[in-house]
Amino acid sequence: MTALVPDERAATATGRPAAGWRLLLDSPVNVVSAVVLLVVLVVALLGPTLAPYPVNAVDVPAALQPPSGAHWFGTDDLGRDVLSRTLVATRVSLQVALVAVAFALVVGVGVGIVSGYAGGWLDTVLMRVVDVMFAFPVMLLALAIVAVLGPGLTTTQLAIGIVYTPIFARVARASALAVRVEPYVQVSRTMGTGHALILRRHVLPGIAGPVIVQTSLSIAFGILSEAALSFLGLGVQPPRPSWGRMLFDAQGFLAQAWWMALFPGLAIFVSVLAFNLLGDGLRDVLDPRQRSLLRTRRLLREARR
Amino acid sequence: MSAPVLAVQDLRVSIGTAEIVRGVSFAVEPGQTLGIVGESGSGKSMTVLAATGLLDAPGAVVTGSSVLAPAPGAAGSPAVAGAGAGTTGTQLVGASARTLRRVHGDRVGFVFQDPSTSLNPVLPLGRQIGESLEAHRGMTPRQARTRALELLEAVGIPEPAARLDAYPHQLSGGQRQRVMIAVALACDPALLIADEPTTALDVTTQAQIVALVQALQHDRGTAVVWISHDLGLIGQVADDVTVLRAGEQVESRPVLDLVDRPQHAYTRELLAARPLLGQSHPAPAYPAAAPLLTVEGLDVRFPVVTPTGRTHVHAVDDVSFTVRRGHTLGVVGESGSGKSTIAHVLTGLVAPRAGRVDLDGVDVLGQRGAALKALRRRIAMVFQDPFSSLNGRSTVGTSIAEPLQVHGLARGRDGVRRRVGELLELVDLPAGWADRYPHELSGGQRQRVSIARALALEPELVVLDESTASLDVSIQARVLELLARLQAELGLTYLFIAHDLAVVERVSHDVLVLQRGRVVEQGPARQLFADPREPYTRALLAAIPPVRPRGAPEPA
Amino acid sequence: MTLGGVARFLGRRLLHSLVVLLGVLVVVFALVHLVPGDPVRIALGTRYTQESYEALRAASGLDRPLATQFLSYVGNALTGDLGVSFRTGQPVTLTLLDRLPATVSLAVVGLVVALLVALPAGIWSGLHEGRVSDAIVRVTSQAGVSVPDFWLGQLLIVGVALGLGLLPTSGYAALSDDPVQWGRHVALPGLTVGLVAAAIMTRYIRTAVLDVAHAGHVRTARSKGLPASVVMRRHVVRNALIPILTITGIQLATILGGVVVVEVVFAWPGLGRLTYDAVASRDYALVQGAVLLVAVLFLLVNLVVDVLYSLVDPRIRLS
């Protein structure tokens, strides 16, 4: 097999190349999304204390008031402060997304690695199961699961978790397959290194990049799915505030109270966008081809300075 | 000395602060071939692409001058200030996209390295050839099609009429490169740029392409700039040679002067490092050594899944050979000959359909469990690509230490560190580099780490699968010396797999020639190289560029 | 044009789809049987006697072993009989087919809107990588992906329908009956579905075009001095069409499944809303039927994409 001439890759003999995270913060977009994410996380943690009004305090005479000095986001049909409820809802929306994605990550990546690394009939069987799961559109499958197990927080987490498992399985399998054929893994096998060590030292770090990117994107879509399920009245149940549920309640008041719909939707949009942008940023840093591109751009910028 | 087709003066290319090309000048006359040779990272491709205005690297700044001679009898092309004496050619450096478009394809043709990606997979070949004719010669599609047919014939494509409507995936690598040449020469350009055109091809196909280009050049008087890393090939095709190193022009001389009286030390080193047939042989090994490895009737078949169904590839077909302890068996063959598959069977990566493999009395294929693990210690393997045979995320020390941990060959953390240090020094690398990461080392240094890792197993047999093929000629020479020293000191037995016969001759005591999975010929290296019995072996040997350029007579 | 190549390719894809369909049937069948509590009792609500309980249980065959139930379910499903809705007493298949035109028309309108936006934007930004216009397209498409479609629907209702009073806030008119009214009613939901889908597709199309633009044969095309438009049209876009085709197929299938929330916001009487109401009223036969129908549509769309794929890509047509 004639060898291709190694392309003009100058072996940089001195110093480690710019570390991943420094490259990440190069682009302003990533910085902004990281800051927004930080804010969202802080609000999720300290939500209740930040809220100017008690979340479930009903004050019907003060219902449906537009945004004002007292109520920055106005009040809803029961007179509750929309700003406070949006802040407190951050926690539940994030919690559902994180738990669901964690479930999908563990199960999905487990399945993906086993079928990608082991291969053979196990791979075909697992992948057929994944294909079946993919045949069901995300929303409908989640709906069906919630219908069977009843609405509520735990079932929503489980439904979203189940629905996102196949995506992780495919990402993990694809990268595991790619890593398995890498010479440095084959050398380990020829040296008699056990599967456990190969998986731990070579396969897992090898698939870390794509899986991290997928995690960030899935959290974004997890938030969207929770909001959608709650919007359909099947996710988080009242009086516990959740963005989706607030939009569901706002549906009847679109004519009179636009603010009931605008602000919770905005909160969903901002947090989902932040996770999406970070996902993209991570992809650029973790994908070798993109990383060298970023490094040359960094060189160019230093040249111009 | 007629007027040059392309005259390049003090060409410089820089990206940001890094200056890739540092002042290169050359010229090429009609009917002449200029060879540009340099190792990886020398900037040879970038130089030519910058000179012809095809460079699209982001942020690249090109300075200097590159003037292309006007077409004979063409209307006065824009007068170029400061061009060569009296010539009114086209200045390509800094030219507008429109000017470059008028010149590309019409006055300058290009052939690139990788035939599998250079042609549009969804466009019939006839259209791809005819395109530049329609753009530059204003031909109608029908006229362009007939011209394309003639071109296909000219480049030696079998039944050209049927091939007009075929697609690239229906041709072999060599045929695709021939179509590339047809594309480049469609408008009968004055200059042909060939950027490593044969590097991706087998030796025999490479020879045919070289012959084709020379014939076409002879008929059409085209000037050719041939870029390659292979000094031997350049010696065969070029009239004049420019040697580049790290973007600098080291030497530019007619080819014979260069080979016989190299001025620059680097050129001398390149020439010396070139493995040439009949020049060097391995140190003699103990002739009566007992056979270490015996392989009988080895047969391997691979299932291949294509979009349209499953087919089988018969990779190894009834191969038998033996390797004596302390000796090196060279395994030679073109791509697809099954030489790597044999290596994978020996190291347990692939399970054969049939055949027996015996390592000093142990049945290699029959072992299970602990015995299998012990066997793995006795056969080590070094892969081809230095960049992917080391895990980028682990330090050099960790990689070398892995076999030590797996087989418990060193006690405790410092025991391992000490052993790793010893192994690094064994392959002429400083022990301190154990904490470095692979991307901090050059290709040659990484290959030495791979060898150190293989030696950590204290193996008896080392399988080297194209281990030096990816290295530059100079570095390859030093690694081969290291292997020879290790064989002498440690009495190692090598199975050396390669496609470069000169390299095989230099290291092998015995040689095995493979073609499409079957053994063509096998025997002591000296006798096989001196008097090859099989026609295929003879063809392989003939395809290697001669030591002396164009068979010129020996200097006085 | 060897038919052999295409036939084998499609044969394999068809077999694959059938295996997946069987899997889908198993999952859908299991759905009902996972219901906590007894589906019969839930079906009857509370006004029943012991005798009518037993009668319905026998009639619906719930007392037979699971395997036979599954086989009869599959048998019936293949003949188009998906059982009877507990709530309305109507055959499920009828109700589903009743609602199919609304969802399909909304999905198609959504896809058309998506293509009209995503194709030019995706291709343009793919061809002008790194430029300002590319950055703008990337950020807006990124934003589009992050917008919850039901929220976008509500904003459109507040802004366009209520604010400008241009279009109806909800409701439906069948295309066959009254095209003008259909057009007015499908505008806002179609836009909602289309814009979100456009954002997703723009990103994929941009990557597809980028990958092709960096391919070797594009450099060859440029080396022939061809006009930029020819290089773009014949060498970049034409190759990018194949991945774009796949993206469009997947997106149509995703829209079909994902319109639930948009249909709820606009009271659009499609499959999504039907499923939502069925879930809200525990009408399991209907939920089962709807999920199965959409999954089958999903597979059909993928199969059609494969057929187009084999026609467009010579590497399959002539392998």
Place this chain on the structure above:
Amino acid sequence: MRRTSRPRALTAGLAGITAGLLLLTACSGGGEAVDLDGDTAGGASGAAGGEATGPVLRAAIAGEPDQLDPQSTSSYFSFEVLENVFDTLVEPDENLEMQPALAESWETSEDGLTWTFHLRDGVTFHDGSDFTAEDVVYSYDRIVDDELSNAWKFGSVTDVVATDDSTVTITVSAPTPNLLSSLGGFKGLAIVDQANVESGDITTKPIGTGPFSLADYTPGDSIDLVANPDYWGGAPEIGGVHYTFVSEGSTAIAALQNGEIDWTDSIPAQQLETLQGAEGVEVGVTPSNDYWYLALNEAKAPWNTVAARQAIAYAIDRDAILQAVSYGTAAENQLAIPQESVWYTEYDTYSHDEARAQQLLAEAGVTGGVSIDFLATSDYPETVTAAQIIASDLEPLGITVNIRTVDFATWLDEQNSGNFDLLMMGWLGNIDPDDFYYSQHHTDGGSNAQGYSNPQVDEWLDAARTETDTEARKELYAQAATTIADEGSYIYLYNPSVIQAWSTDLGGYTARSDRAIRFRDVTLAEG
């Protein structure tokens, strides 16, 4: 919950709950489903009607009927249509007094055990067949034998006999002053045509004796009625009615304002004031005789004590609930029967008094830290809204309310199995005081899910059932009602209003408190 066979009355009673409850569909769009076009098997050409002659009234209702068989459907949307297609023996007028309909006159025997109805002659079904006493017997026997949702109304009926073609005698086991309101209260006991039932066409092509006959029914899209020229009460003025299903309030309002429809009741309370000012539109808001209540599960401590229940009654902020749920359109009422009814009794003991509530809780031995499982249902958004208000009202008393929102079928299961602490629901379609109180508060009343038992109240209710003198009967119900409210068996909240709006071109139409939608006497000016 294992089902054991129970006396017919109780089983019938159970059926009653569903009928009663399901009729109540809050007009703010409960579980509605707008369907779409597509001519399916259901589409039928009108049996008797052809093209409507004269103007067609376009009415938009909030949801699609699940089926058109009056005796087995329990969806209010169905009755909005069937009101104009079928007749009952007798029917209520504007102030819910029973007037002759298919029965021209009737008399009861001395002992009140036999009722003889003299039927109107010359009445024909829409398919031309004659209406006879046999049809009445068939209709009622079908309800009882098939155990349809209104079978419980025949609880005290022992026999229904057609003595001759135009006379029907009904014998009862005990005097039942509310027999007339049971037989004619709503079209659930309509007189149907045997052939139409047995052919199964009744669910999609019903045939009645009413002012309009069914012309066309395209599921998911619309239902068309056409005037019945030979109607016994005189042919209707208008040519026909075109029902469409519009669940989205803002769409219905917009359609009414720009003249696309003539009448609608799909109006969310919060969008009412946008209509009030609009020109060319008339709004009808009349209190209905439905009522909404809270009930505490007396099987669970501390709610088995009166003091604890009264504490809750004082703790809740009725005005807030009323405003949030009905935007001021409902009438507050601490008893069940609305002011407009002749059986109304004045009662306003409770008020929003946190201190009193605290004191009563202490009296009941509740030291705080109590949690309440509030059973709400997503099918009726009022329950979810009120629950959140009550949760915030009870919090200062140290009571945490966990709101459980389930679909209606599960809600019924949970209620009947006593799996709740506090629930909110509404009753509808009650005309006679016995409908309001007996089944809900009598110790062995079929709908006594809260487990209230007071022998004195039982005595009053049993006596009132057979008391023929109206004044005495009124007195008995007043005593029973006030005791029920005092002891907190139900904490009554309000009577919701019927909210409808129609174009000024529509004449002679009034919104009725029993929610019946009658178009037979209306006129429609050519728009």
